[in-house]
Amino acid sequence: MIKARPVASDKRAGFNFLKELFLYVWRKYLxxxxxxxxxxxxxxxxxxxxxxxxxxxxxxxxxx
Structure with missing residues (x-):
């Protein structure tokens, strides 16, 4: 498992980035x-x- 959280001052931008990144990290189906x-x-x-x-x-x- 990979843990990630935004560390910059703009939390909304950080969460949006993580949301987009999630699609590339995890497969939809195994x-x-x-x-x-x-x-x-x-x-x-x-x-x-x-x-x-x-x-x-x-x-x-x-x-x-």
Whole structure:
């Protein structure tokens, strides 16, 4: 996930820019290949980090 927020003094212009950018960052629909890629990346992260289950304390949501 990508976090973004306007940092300039004109908040309306910043939000309009983010709204336009959103169309290029996220696909309207996910196909099976995209979902398979997401699963593959998730498996690679788990293998690299040697995770077998979610740890409550200090668990990094972005890395699994």
């Amino acid at each position: 196909d099976y290949a995209a979902i398979a890629d997401i699963h593959s990346i998730k498996r690679q992260i788990h293998a690299y980090k040697n995770y077998s289950q979610i740890a409550a304390y200090g668990h990094n949501i972005k890395l699994g």
